[in-house]
Amino acid sequence: MGLPEKEFNLLYEPWIMVMCPDGEIEEVSLLEVFHRAPQWRGLAGELPTQDVAVLRLLLAVLHAVFARYDLEGTLAPISSPDIALQRWKYLWNRESFPMDIIEKYLKHYEDRFYLFHPEYPFYQVPNLDKNKKSANYTVSKMIGEIWQSGSDPDKPQKVRLFPQRTGNKQRSICFSEATRWLLHINAFDDVSGSGKGKGETKRLKYELGWLGQLGLITAVGSNLFETILLNLVFLKDGGNECWGNEKPVWEEPVKDNQGISVLLPDNPSELLTFQSRRLLLKCDGDSVTGYYLLGGDYFLKENAFAEQMSVWRNAAKDSEQPEYSPRRHDPARLLWRDFSALVAQTEGRHRPGVVSWLSRLKIENVIGKHRFNFQTVAVKYNDTGMKNMVVEDLFSDAISINANLLTALGDDWVNAIINEIEVTEKLVEQVGWLAQKLAKAAGDTDGKGQKNAAREQAYFRLDIPFRHWLAETDPERDSINETCEHWWEQSRGIIRDLGGELVYQAGPQAFVGHIIQEKEKGKFIERRYTASEADNYFQYKISSREALI
Numbered sequence: 001m002g003l004p005e006k007e008f009n010l011l012y013e014p015w016i017m018v019m020c021p022d023g024e025i026e027e028v029s030l031l032e033v034f035h036r037a038p039q040w041r042g043l044a045g046e047l048p049t050q051d052v053a054v055l056r057l058l059l060a061v062l063h064a065v066f067a068r069y070d071l072e073g074t075l076a077p078i079s080s081p082d083i084a085l086q087r088w089k090y091l092w093n094r095e096s097f098p099m100d101i102i103e104k105y106l107k108h109y110e111d112r113f114y115l116f117h118p119e120y121p122f123y124q125v126p127n128l129d130k131n132k133k134s135a136n137y138t139v140s141k142m143i144g145e146i147w148q149s150g151s152d153p154d155k156p157q158k159v160r161l162f163p164q165r166t167g168n169k170q171r172s173i174c175f176s177e178a179t180r181w182l183l184h185i186n187a188f189d190d191v192s193g194s195g196k197g198k199g200e201t202k203r204l205k206y207e208l209g210w211l212g213q214l215g216l217i218t219a220v221g222s223n224l225f226e227t228i229l230l231n232l233v234f235l236k237d238g239g240n241e242c243w244g245n246e247k248p249v250w251e252e253p254v255k256d257n258q259g260i261s262v263l264l265p266d267n268p269s270e271l272l273t274f275q276s277r278r279l280l281l282k283c284d285g286d287s288v289t290g291y292y293l294l295g296g297d298y299f300l301k302e303n304a305f306a307e308q309m310s311v312w313r314n315a316a317k318d319s320e321q322p323e324y325s326p327r328r329h330d331p332a333r334l335l336w337r338d339f340s341a342l343v344a345q346t347e348g349r350h351r352p353g354v355v356s357w358l359s360r361l362k363i364e365n366v367i368g369k370h371r372f373n374f375q376t377v378a379v380k381y382n383d384t385g386m387k388n389m390v391v392e393d394l395f396s397d398a399i400s401i402n403a404n405l406l407t408a409l410g411d412d413w414v415n416a417i418i419n420e421i422e423v424t425e426k427l428v429e430q431v432g433w434l435a436q437k438l439a440k441a442a443g444d445t446d447g448k449g450q451k452n453a454a455r456e457q458a459y460f461r462l463d464i465p466f467r468h469w470l471a472e473t474d475p476e477r478d479s480i481n482e483t484c485e486h487w488w489e490q491s492r493g494i495i496r497d498l499g500g501e502l503v504y505q506a507g508p509q510a511f512v513g514h515i516i517q518e519k520e521k522g523k524f525i526e527r528r529y530t531a532s533e534a535d536n537y538f539q540y541k542i543s544s545r546e547a548l549i
């Protein structure tokens with residue numbers, strides 16, 4: 001047992017999982033993933049969150065290279081918006097990466113890309129095993145498919161009901177898989193054990209990995225090359241601000257102290273390779289069996305707009321200056337319901353940097369795409385007891401929009417779509433109230449369970465039709481009024497049909513009705529509920545937009 005002196009170089013060893021056009025999965029090296037990126041459909045690791053962690057590493061490499069060098073390899077740092085847009089356009093139109101420049105850069109730092117190295121193990125801290133403050137974990141805590149919180153795989157604090165791995169498969173993993181989970185644990189680690197610090201360093205014990213704090217969103221292209229380029233934001237928020245000097249983790253000295261408060265990085269490669277944790281893998285022969293861990297760097301997340309891959313929310317009150325924090329995704333909430341947070345850029349709203357960047361590319365005619373696809377991925381941490389202590393679930397969602405919605409042509413359309421979503425949510429509320437009243441008419445004194453179930457069913461039925469309507473909406477071709485009216489009729493029909501089913505299923509007792517004693521303004525009153533009265537009110541409320549108000 002022990003660490004190899006110098007082994008498994010990420011530039012040459014296969015470790016990144018990609019999907020071929022036929023759906024087969026292949027493992028490739030860091031150099032090869034850039035060289036053959038146009039051939040693959042996308043990244044295909046064990047989890048979508050893992051793919052985001054790998055994508056950010058690839059983006060960090062490209063920022064470190066092309067923020068400094070043009071496509072001929074000449075030193076020419078990006079110093080203006082025009083240069084940034086021109087350089088990005090050249091890359092996009094080339095439809096492949098200039099490998100001679102990328103290879104030259106990466107080979108210059110070849111020693112920093114060994115998974116095992118006596119001085120510079122990749123994304124790790126040498127001699128962390130000798131630090132008495134570090135936590136010691138088996139590999140089961142590292143594997144995102146298992147997400148056990150205990151350090152002993154035989155006695156975990158949290159075990160999946162149907163684990164994907166058992167026995168030796170959760171006790172050791174090969175070097176290639178360990179590399180992927182190394183990126184993942186640094187990005188999404190929970191707070192169950194960030195080390196044993198006290199005082200100021202204890203603060204980080206309750207900080208999630210940086211990506212775990214975000215409402216992550218990425219653009220998705222038709223192949224891996226496009227996906228990487230669409231997320232390569234050469235200007236902050238697609239505006240006129242150039243980034244600071246690039247400082248990816250492999251160009252910097254290794255940090256070994258715990259819980260360091262740092263300034264928000266002013267350059268993408270530093271943030272994309274941000275070390276939320278201090279880590280060191282444990283090795284046994286040709287397998288990784290666990291790791292040592294300490295809390296890493298952190299910074300204030302308020303108005304941290306250097307982060308280009310997050311949805312934001314305004315946490316300030318109406319009378320205060322806007323203050324934005326990352327808006328973590330809700331697994332129970334469909335992505336299209338948050339359309340305003342994704343696309344709108346108005347007072348009180350700050351859209352994701354990657355969305356603003358694509359908007360700039362479209363407005364400047366740098367890119368000719370007619371549709372942009374976005375994906376969100378997130379980790380749900382527990383929200384009871386010790387908050388964020390344990391990972392409960394992982395989830396993802398996607399949305400497709402017409403590219404013109406991100407231009408001036410789409411301004412009125414965005415407002416109209418936001419309004420249609422609000423009207424749709426009011427329709428859903430009405431079918432929820434109908435279900436609750438029908439439950440009370442049948443003798444249930446509460447009916448909240450039926451109300452929630454009806455709302456959930458309504459969103460389920462609306463989901464695919466809305467996504468299709470949104471994806472097909474074209475500001476260049478369509479009329480706003482006609483398009484919105486089409487969705488109103490379609491959504492109202494879906495809700496009306498669901499309401500009819502609920503009334504039909506209510507049973508004879510609901511039509512006879514029941515008198516329910518309810519508390520209102522501190523007093524108990526008796527109220528009679530019948531299915532017919534509930535249905536009549538429901539039909540009136542969904543009869544027009546005005547009635548919903």
